[in-house]
Amino acid sequence: MIQFLKLLFRNRLAGLGAVVLTFILLLALLTPILPLPDPDITATGDRFMPPFSDGHLLGTDHLGRDLLSRLMWGTRLSLAVGAAAALIAAFIGSTIGIVAGFLSGRTDNVIMRLVDMLMAFPYILLALAIVAALGPGLINALIAVAAVNIPFFARNIRGVTVGLANKEFVDAARLSGMSNIQIILSEILPNVLPVIVIAMSTTVGWMILETAGLSFLGLGSQPPQADLGSMLGEARAALITSPHTSIVPGIMIFLIVMSINLLGDGVRDAIDPRLKSGALSRPLPATIVERKETPPVASDDLLALQDLRTEFHVGDRTYKAVGGVSLKVNKGECLGIIGESGSGKSVTALSVMGLVASPPGKIVGGAVSFQGNDLVGASYDELRALRGDRVAYIFQDPLSTLHPLYKVGDQLIEAMQAHRRMPQKEARARAIELLDSVRIPNAARRVDNYPHEMSGGMRQRVSIAMALANEPDVIIADEPTTALDVTVQAQILSLLDDLRRERDLAIVFITHDFGVVAQLCDRVAVMYAGRIVEEGPTAAILDDPQHPYTKRLMACVPELGGGKRELHAIAGLPPAVDRLPQGCAFAPRCEFAQDVCRQGEIKLEPNGDRAVRCLFPDKVSQTEVTS
Amino acid sequence: MAAYILKRLISAIPVLFGITLIVFLIMAMIPGDPATAILGAYATPENVAKINKDLGLDAPLFQRYFIWLGNMLTGDFGRSFSLNRPVLDEILDRFSATLILAGISFVLCAIFGILAGVISAARQYGWADKAITFTVLIGISIPSFFLGMVMILVFAVRLRWFPVSGMYAIYGGGDLPDLLNHLVMPALALAAVATGVVARMSRSAMLEVLRQDYIRTARAKGVHERKVILGHALKSAMVTIIPVLGIQAGFVLSGAVYIEMVFQWPGIGRMLVDAILKRDILLVQGGVVFVAACYVLFNIIVDVAQSLLDPRIKS
Amino acid sequence: MNALEVKNLTKTFEVGKTLFTKGQGVKAVRGMSFDVRDGETLGIVGESGCGKSTLARMLVGLLPPSEGDIQIEGKVQDKANPREFGQMIQYVFQDPISSLNPRKTIRQIIETPLKRLHGMGKAERSKRISEIFASVNLREEFLDRYPHEFSGGQAQRIGIARALAAAARILILDEPVSALDVSVQAQVLNLLAELKKEFGLTYLFISHDLAVVEAVSDRVMVLYFGAIVEVGPADAIFKHAKHPYTKLLADSAPVVGRALEAPKQKADELPDPLNPPKGCPFAKRCIYATDICETTDPALIEMGEDHFAACHNPIKG
Numbered sequence A: 001m002i003q004f005l006k007l008l009f010r011n012r013l014a015g016l017g018a019v020v021l022t023f024i025l026l027l028a029l030l031t032p033i034l035p036l037p038d039p040d041i042t043a044t045g046d047r048f049m050p051p052f053s054d055g056h057l058l059g060t061d062h063l064g065r066d067l068l069s070r071l072m073w074g075t076r077l078s079l080a081v082g083a084a085a086a087l088i089a090a091f092i093g094s095t096i097g098i099v100a101g102f103l104s105g106r107t108d109n110v111i112m113r114l115v116d117m118l119m120a121f122p123y124i125l126l127a128l129a130i131v132a133a134l135g136p137g138l139i140n141a142l143i144a145v146a147a148v149n150i151p152f153f154a155r156n157i158r159g160v161t162v163g164l165a166n167k168e169f170v171d172a173a174r175l176s177g178m179s180n181i182q183i184i185l186s187e188i189l190p191n192v193l194p195v196i197v198i199a200m201s202t203t204v205g206w207m208i209l210e211t212a213g214l215s216f217l218g219l220g221s222q223p224p225q226a227d228l229g230s231m232l233g234e235a236r237a238a239l240i241t242s243p244h245t246s247i248v249p250g251i252m253i254f255l256i257v258m259s260i261n262l263l264g265d266g267v268r269d270a271i272d273p274r275l276k277s278g279a280l281s282r283p284l285p286a287t288i289v290e291r292k293e294t295p296p297v298a299s300d301d302l303l304a305l306q307d308l309r310t311e312f313h314v315g316d317r318t319y320k321a322v323g324g325v326s327l328k329v330n331k332g333e334c335l336g337i338i339g340e341s342g343s344g345k346s347v348t349a350l351s352v353m354g355l356v357a358s359p360p361g362k363i364v365g366g367a368v369s370f371q372g373n374d375l376v377g378a379s380y381d382e383l384r385a386l387r388g389d390r391v392a393y394i395f396q397d398p399l400s401t402l403h404p405l406y407k408v409g410d411q412l413i414e415a416m417q418a419h420r421r422m423p424q425k426e427a428r429a430r431a432i433e434l435l436d437s438v439r440i441p442n443a444a445r446r447v448d449n450y451p452h453e454m455s456g457g458m459r460q461r462v463s464i465a466m467a468l469a470n471e472p473d474v475i476i477a478d479e480p481t482t483a484l485d486v487t488v489q490a491q492i493l494s495l496l497d498d499l500r501r502e503r504d505l506a507i508v509f510i511t512h513d514f515g516v517v518a519q520l521c522d523r524v525a526v527m528y529a530g531r532i533v534e535e536g537p538t539a540a541i542l543d544d545p546q547h548p549y550t551k552r553l554m555a556c557v558p559e560l561g562g563g564k565r566e567l568h569a570i571a572g573l574p575p576a577v578d579r580l581p582q583g584c585a586f587a588p589r590c591e592f593a594q595d596v597c598r599q600g601e602i603k604l605e606p607n608g609d610r611a612v613r614c615l616f617p618d619k620v621s622q623t624e625v626t627s
Numbered sequence B: 001m002a003a004y005i006l007k008r009l010i011s012a013i014p015v016l017f018g019i020t021l022i023v024f025l026i027m028a029m030i031p032g033d034p035a036t037a038i039l040g041a042y043a044t045p046e047n048v049a050k051i052n053k054d055l056g057l058d059a060p061l062f063q064r065y066f067i068w069l070g071n072m073l074t075g076d077f078g079r080s081f082s083l084n085r086p087v088l089d090e091i092l093d094r095f096s097a098t099l100i101l102a103g104i105s106f107v108l109c110a111i112f113g114i115l116a117g118v119i120s121a122a123r124q125y126g127w128a129d130k131a132i133t134f135t136v137l138i139g140i141s142i143p144s145f146f147l148g149m150v151m152i153l154v155f156a157v158r159l160r161w162f163p164v165s166g167m168y169a170i171y172g173g174g175d176l177p178d179l180l181n182h183l184v185m186p187a188l189a190l191a192a193v194a195t196g197v198v199a200r201m202s203r204s205a206m207l208e209v210l211r212q213d214y215i216r217t218a219r220a221k222g223v224h225e226r227k228v229i230l231g232h233a234l235k236s237a238m239v240t241i242i243p244v245l246g247i248q249a250g251f252v253l254s255g256a257v258y259i260e261m262v263f264q265w266p267g268i269g270r271m272l273v274d275a276i277l278k279r280d281i282l283l284v285q286g287g288v289v290f291v292a293a294c295y296v297l298f299n300i301i302v303d304v305a306q307s308l309l310d311p312r313i314k315s
Numbered sequence C: 001m002n003a004l005e006v007k008n009l010t011k012t013f014e015v016g017k018t019l020f021t022k023g024q025g026v027k028a029v030r031g032m033s034f035d036v037r038d039g040e041t042l043g044i045v046g047e048s049g050c051g052k053s054t055l056a057r058m059l060v061g062l063l064p065p066s067e068g069d070i071q072i073e074g075k076v077q078d079k080a081n082p083r084e085f086g087q088m089i090q091y092v093f094q095d096p097i098s099s100l101n102p103r104k105t106i107r108q109i110i111e112t113p114l115k116r117l118h119g120m121g122k123a124e125r126s127k128r129i130s131e132i133f134a135s136v137n138l139r140e141e142f143l144d145r146y147p148h149e150f151s152g153g154q155a156q157r158i159g160i161a162r163a164l165a166a167a168a169r170i171l172i173l174d175e176p177v178s179a180l181d182v183s184v185q186a187q188v189l190n191l192l193a194e195l196k197k198e199f200g201l202t203y204l205f206i207s208h209d210l211a212v213v214e215a216v217s218d219r220v221m222v223l224y225f226g227a228i229v230e231v232g233p234a235d236a237i238f239k240h241a242k243h244p245y246t247k248l249l250a251d252s253a254p255v256v257g258r259a260l261e262a263p264k265q266k267a268d269e270l271p272d273p274l275n276p277p278k279g280c281p282f283a284k285r286c287i288y289a290t291d292i293c294e295t296t297d298p299a300l301i302e303m304g305e306d307h308f309a310a311c312h313n314p315i316k317g
Helices: A001-011 A013-035 A068-104 A104-120 A123-134 A138-165 A168-175 A180-216 A228-238 A244-271 A345-351 A380-386 A408-417 A424-437 A456-468 A486-503 A513-518 A538-543 A547-554 A617-622 B003-026 B036-043 B045-054 B061-072 B087-122 B128-142 B144-158 B176-210 B213-221 B225-263 B267-276 B279-311 C052-059 C106-116 C122-135 C138-142 C153-165 C182-199 C208-216 C244-252 C293-294
Strands: A305-315 A315-327 A335-338 A363-371 A391-394 A474-477 A507-512 A524-527 A531-537 A605-607 A610-612 C002-015 C024-035 C041-045 C067-072 C075-077 C089-092 C170-174 C201-205 C217-225 C227-233 C301-303 C305-310
Touching: A001 A013, A001 A244, A001 A408, A001 A424, A013 A068, A068 A104, A068 A180, A068 A244, A068 C227, A104 A138, A104 A524, A104 B003, A104 C067, A123 A138, A123 A180, A123 B003, A123 B225, A123 B267, A123 B279, A123 C182, A138 A180, A168 A180, A168 C089, A180 A228, A180 A244, A180 A380, A180 B061, A180 B225, A180 C002, A228 A244, A228 B144, A244 A610, A244 B128, A244 C075, A305 A345, A315 A507, A335 A345, A335 A513, A335 B003, A345 A474, A345 A507, A391 A456, A391 A531, A408 A424, A408 A456, A408 B128, A424 A474, A424 C305, A456 A486, A474 C227, A486 A507, A486 A513, A486 C244, A507 A513, A507 A617, A513 B279, A513 C201, A524 A538, A524 A547, A531 A547, A538 C201, A538 C227, A547 B213, A617 B176, B036 C208, B061 B279, B061 C138, B061 C153, B087 B128, B087 B176, B087 B225, B087 B267, B144 B176, B144 B225, B176 B225, B225 B267, B225 B279, B225 C301, B267 B279, B267 C122, C024 C041, C024 C052, C024 C201, C024 C227, C041 C067, C052 C170, C052 C201, C089 C153, C106 C122, C106 C153, C122 C138, C122 C153, C182 C208, C201 C208, C227 C244
Parallel strands: A335 A507, A335 A524, A391 A474, A474 A507, C041 C201, C041 C217, C089 C170, C170 C201
Antiparallel strands: A305 A315, A305 A363, A524 A531, A531 A610, A605 A610, C002 C024, C002 C067, C067 C075, C217 C227, C227 C305, C301 C305
16 A cells, blocks of 8 residues: 555656645535535625625625635535446446456346447437436436446446456366355455556546536536536626636636546556556667667677677666677577576567667667677667668567568568568569468468468468568577477478578577577577576587586476486576676576685686586586486 | 448447437436426326327337337437427437537547647657647546637637637628638537547557567568558557547537537537426437437447458458 | 266357357367376377367366266266366466466465365364475465465466365366476476375376476377377377377477478368368378378277377378
C-alpha cells in the first residue's frame, strides 16, 4: 500500500489530482456544518447578484438563491450520485462479467449476446429510454447511468476473467479440490479486483458527467434541489446576461472530473506493473549511446565487438546486461554465442546495430567495428543504411517477428526497396526467387500469403529469405530455431549451413544448445552474467572445456543415446546482473573457487586460439565432473 | 469479401430485433397508464379507454409488441400526439440535422484524434507529447454542454464570429455558407471529448505496437523510421483504433443531445428530450429505435473496414 | 498392477460452431490405448499438434473424453472430476510461474489440497507442509512469500510440492523443465528422480526434448497427429526405431559430433486436422510409404520385446 502511494505520488499530475479532489471532497463533507445560507430560499429581489456581493460570495441565481451554498450542496449531491452510479455499475457489471467469463460455454454466450445488444445503443438513448420510462428524477437518472455502464464493466471484466480462467493456476486449484465458487472467490476475484479498480477510477468521472448531463437536460434532479448539472441547465437561459451563474457550476464540474481523471490515470499506472519496469516506454529508432571514455581504435576484422558494454537503467537500478564483450567474426565464419537466459547473449547481438530497446537500454562503452567503421558512434542514417543491407538479423519467434498485416512478399520487397530503387515487378520476381532459395515450395503462390497462413517452419524460412534479400556480409541469428519443433529445426539449421557455404557469409549464431553449436559453428563464445567466460574453436572447447561453467553446463545437458541416468546439476542460480559479485561471477557456484576468485577483476586470458576467464583452467580441465 | 458483408448483415438482424424488444420492454415499465399522462387533468374514464383503444394499449403486451414491430417494418411508426404528425416524418426531419452535426464532428474527431495520438506516441515524453496529453486531458474533462456555453460567450457574444444558436439564420439564410457558419461551434464543442478519447487510445495503441517484435524486425531491415511509424506501426494500431472509432460514433451521437440543447440545433436529441418531458411514448420509442438501428448499421461498416485491414479476421 | 490404464481414449473438439450450424469435429486425440505400470516413468514425446496436452488434461480429469475409458489404480473413472482425480493423479505444469496464483502466498497454495482433498486440521497441515517442503529442498521461510519472488526453478519446486501435498501416487509432468534454464533443468530432474524413489511414485513425463525423455524414462511413447505411433523401452526406441517418424525425430535432434544434415523426408507439414487423411497420417512425409499407407491407418502391433509400432513398413533392425 505504501509502495502504491509512493508510485502514485511520483506522478506529479496524479498527486495534483489527489490534492484537488481531496479538497473538494472535504468541502462536500463539511457542507452541512458550514455557515451557509439555505440553498433553496428564494429572494426574487436579489436576483442575479454578481460575485463578491455583500453576503453572497459567488452572487445569486435567477431566483436570488445564494450560489455558493447551492454550489456546495450541488457538488455534494453530484459526487454522491456519480460515485453511487459507478459503484452499482461496477458491482453488477463485474459480477456478470466474472460469471460469464468463468462459466464460458452457453451461459457466457447468452449473457454476452445480451450485453452486445445493450452496447448496440448509443449510451444516451438507453439512458433516455430508462428515464422516459421511470420519469425524470435524480434517483432515476442514477439508475439510468448505472444501467448504461453495466455492459461496459461486464464486457471488460469478462475479457480479463476468460484470460484468468484459462491460466494454469486455475487448473491447479481444480486439482487441489476447490469448487467453482471457491475458485471464483479465491483465485479469480483477487486477480480481477485491480482491473475493476482501474476501470472504476477511469469511469467515475465520466459517470459524474453523465448524471450532470441528464440533470442539465432537466431529466435528473428536480427543482428546487440543486446538483451541478441542473444548476447549469437552469442558468442556461441567462447565459448571456449573467454568465457567472453558468460558469460557477461549469468550472466545478470541470475541476471534479479533471482531478478524478488525473488521479485515475495515476492509479492505473501505479497498478499496472508494466510501468514499474519502464517497459511502457516506446523504443527509439536506435539505442541511446552514452560512452564516457574514448572508444577503442577500429579493427580490421569484418565485424568486431570491442569491450562492448550495454546497460539497462530501470528506476535506480542498473542492469549490466553486457559487461565488456569482445568478439570478432570474418567472412565465411560462423561464430556461436552460447549462454542461458539473462547471460546477455541476445543483448550483445542486438547492440551491434543499435536495436536494444531504448529506453531503458543504453550502450555505455566499447565499440562495434564493421569494416573499420565504428557503428556505436554512427548516426541514425548511417546505421539505417547498414541495417538489413550489410548486417541482417534473424529473430527467434517468426510469428511475432513478421508483421501480421502485410503479405510475406511485400515484407521481402520492402526489405529490398529500403536500400535500393527497384521497380515493383522486378522486386516481386526477386522475392519469389528468394523464397525459392530458402526451399519454400510453390514460392510463386506463397509470396502472397500472410504470415498466419504459414507454418512455423515456413515463416522462419521467410525470415531467412528476408535476411538474405540484400546479400549481406553478416547475418546475426538470435535463437532462430528455439521456437520450432525438432524436425523443423534440423531443416532450418542445415539450410543456414548450406547458405553460408554457398555465399561465404559471416554468421553470428546465438543459442543455448550445445548440440546446435557443435553442428553449425566454427568458433564459440560462452557467456555468463554478461561476460564471455570462455572462447575458442568449437571442437576444442567441447573436447576440453577449461572454464568450470562451460564444463558443468555441458555436463548437465543430457545427450541423446546416453540412456537413463542421473544428471550433474549446477547448484545455485546465475547472479542478477544488477548485483554482480566481486571477482568471478561464477564463484558462488564453483567447486574450484578460492578466495582470490572473489576479489578484483579476472581477465579473459588468451591461450593460443582460445581464451578463458578463470584463474585455475588447468585444474578444471583435469577434473572429472562428479556429483 | 461480399460473403463477409452478407454474414455481418445477417448477424445484425437479431440485434435489431433485440433493440426493438429492449426499447419496447423499457417503455412498458412506465408506471400508471400513458393515456392519463396524455390527457393530464382532463382524464375521464371514457376518454382514457378511448385513447387506450386508439393506441392499441388494451391488447396483451406481446401482441402489442408485434403490432408495433409489424407497423414499423411497413414504415408506420405511429403518430405523435404532442406534435400531431407521423413519427417517422418528424424523425427523418430531425435526424438529418443531427446527422450533419454528428457526422462532421465524427470526421473531425477521427482525423485530429489519430493525428494527435500518433504524434504524441512518436514523440513520447517530448514537448509535443506533453502539450497534446495536457490538451486532451482538458478536452475529456470538460462537459460538452459547458464547453458549448463557454464558446457561445466567447465566440458569439464577445467576439461575434459566429451566430449564437440555430442551424440557419432566420432571415436570408438557408444556403451552405450559412449552415457552415452555424455549424462551426456546435461541431467543435461536440468533437472535443471524442477527439480527446481517440487521441488517448491512439497514443496507447501506438506505444503498444511500437514495442512489438515486428517493429524491431522492420528497423533491423533498415526501413526508415518515418515509414516504421506511419506504415508498420500505424497499420497495426488501426486494428485497435477502428473499434474505438465505432464506439466514439455512439458517443458523438449521444453528446449531440446536449449540444443540440445548448445551440438550439433542431436535431433528434432535442426532439427526444421534449418527447420524454411530454411523455410522447411513440415518438420516444420510434426515435430511439431509429437512431439505434442506424448505429448498428454504422458498426457493420466499422467491422467491414476492420476486416479489410486485418486478414486474420475472415479466416 | 498397472497404475493407469487407458482404452481407446478419444477427444473431438468442435470448431466453427455457430448458433445455427453444428461445428465440424476435429479429433485432437484419436483412440489412444496404453498402460502405465506401477512405479515406472513413461516418457511421452511428440511435436506441436500431436495431442499430448489434450491427453494429459483428460488423464487428470480437467477435460472430459469424447470416448474411451480411464482406469486409475484399478478404478474406472467415468466422470471428469478433477477433485476425485486429484487424490490419485496430479499435474505439474510447464510454466511454473503461471501455475501459481500471483496473489496467494506459497503456504496458501500448498495448503489447499491438504484442506480440500484431505480435510486436514490446521496443526496437521502445518506439519505436513514442513515435511513436503523439506523433501523438495526449499526453506520454510519461503512459505509466506508470493510467487513473483521466486526464480523459475524454485517455482517449479513449489509446483511439485503442491502435487505432492495431494498425496497422489501418479504425477503427470507436462514439460516440467522446458521453461527452465539448462543449468536449473538438471536440478529439477534430479529432484524428481529422488522423490520418485522416496515416495514410490509413477510418472508420465511429457517433453519435446528427446534427450531429456531418454534420460529419465523407463519406456517412451511417441505421438503423432493425435495417435500413438510407437511405444517401447527408452534405451531401444530411439536407437532401434521401428516407426519412420521416431527415426526422423531421433535423427533431427542436434547431437555433438554428428554432421549437420537434415534427415530425409518428402514434405514437412502435418496433415490438416479438418481434413484428416484416410490412411497413415505420416504417409505424406514418409520415405518408406507404399500404396497401403495411403489407404489404411496402421494399428499398433508388437514388433520387438515390449516394443510396439503402428507402421506398415517398419524399419528393420
